[in-house]
Amino acid sequence: MTFTEELRREADPIFQAIFTHPFVQGIGNGSLQSEQLIHYVKQDFEYLNTFIQIYGQAIHQCDNRKDMGMFNEQISFILNSEIHPHNNFCEVAGVQYEDLQYEPLAPTAHHYTRHMLDVAQNGSLGEILAVLLPCPWTYNEIGDYLKSESQPNKSHPFYEWINFYSREEGDMNVTEDFRARLDAYAKTASAPEKEQMKDHFIKSCQLEYSFWEMSYNQEKWPVL
Numbered sequence: 001m002t003f004t005e006e007l008r009r010e011a012d013p014i015f016q017a018i019f020t021h022p023f024v025q026g027i028g029n030g031s032l033q034s035e036q037l038i039h040y041v042k043q044d045f046e047y048l049n050t051f052i053q054i055y056g057q058a059i060h061q062c063d064n065r066k067d068m069g070m071f072n073e074q075i076s077f078i079l080n081s082e083i084h085p086h087n088n089f090c091e092v093a094g095v096q097y098e099d100l101q102y103e104p105l106a107p108t109a110h111h112y113t114r115h116m117l118d119v120a121q122n123g124s125l126g127e128i129l130a131v132l133l134p135c136p137w138t139y140n141e142i143g144d145y146l147k148s149e150s151q152p153n154k155s156h157p158f159y160e161w162i163n164f165y166s167r168e169e170g171d172m173n174v175t176e177d178f179r180a181r182l183d184a185y186a187k188t189a190s191a192p193e194k195e196q197m198k199d200h201f202i203k204s205c206q207l208e209y210s211f212w213e214m215s216y217n218q219e220k221w222p223v224l
């Protein structure tokens with residue numbers, strides 16, 4: 001079993017809980033309220049801004065152009081492609097995307113971004129890959145799950161979102177790319193470093209779940 005297969009097996013209860021979370025189910029059956037979609041987009045815009053900054057820190061740790069190029073491509077992906085699923089949510093909610101940008105972080109988004117930033121500042125390249133991997137991996141699996149469960153056609157309100165994240169067979173996407181790099185990295189990593197990578201990965205999976213919960217409940221700081 002590869003290192004990332006081991007990670008996936010350990011995180012399976014969290015993946016299953018994500019698939020059945022009411023926000024994810026609400027994407028599948030089109031039942032989400034506008035306020036929930038708006039809360040998600042506001043927080044996710046900021047979350048992805050942090051992701052871009054972490055890619056910058058990962059580039060700082062690369063010792064070859066191939067790896068630098070890969071992270072650079074991922075920055076472009078967020079800037080130019082990952083705006084489409086956000087626009088899908090905005091259209092359904094009946095709001096302009098530009099009006100939801102540069103909002104303060106809610107507690108869970110604050111926690112998740114600080115977790116990733118901490119690893120990016122203090123960890124190895126392997127640890128950075130481990131902390132980032134649940135982001136593409138859980139979304140690809142959500143996309144695949146919703147595509148097979150809901151069989152959406154073009155009239156489904158979240159057709160674009162589901163198709164954006166679901167994978168085509170044989171597709172070499174960012175999840176597969178990160179997994180291959182992390183598996184290669186793990187082959188020469190020490191046992192304590194592998195434990196660290198596992199810990200970062202599992203915490204990010206937990207925080208992926210919490211991010212859906214935050215959006216569903218439109219989480220705010222306790223005292224306003």
Ligand SMILES: Cc1ncc(CN)c(N)n1
Nearest residue numbers: 044047135136139208211
């Ligand atoms: C919180 C979160 N996790 C993952 C993704 C998919 N890149 C996202 N847009 N937002």
